[in-house]
Amino acid sequence: MRTASPSAFAExxxxxxxxxxxxxxxxxCRKRAVRAGKTVHCAIEVKPEG
Incomplete structure (x- = not known):
């Protein structure tokens, strides 16, 4: 896949x-959604690459 579609592989x-x-x-978050029986909002931390 890396060779056939480098951009898809990177994603x-x-x-x-x-x-x-x-x-x-x-x-x-998934457990909260299951208990609520609906979509819930969750926050994650995104670290810079490198």
């Missing part, structure tokens, strides 16, 4: 970094 990697960096927050 997947960037998304994975967001999820990996905020895994605990996202898990807690």
């Amino acid at each position: 997947i990697v960037a998304g994975n970094r967001l999820v990996a960096g905020d895994r605990e927050t996202l898990v807690a």
Whole structure:
């Protein structure tokens, strides 16, 4: 995939970094949404690359 579509691969990697960096927050947010039975708003921290 990296060779066939470098931009798509870069987007997947960037998304994975967001999820990996905020895994605990996202898990807690998902649990809140399940309990509420609807969409909830959650805040994550986004670190600069590098």
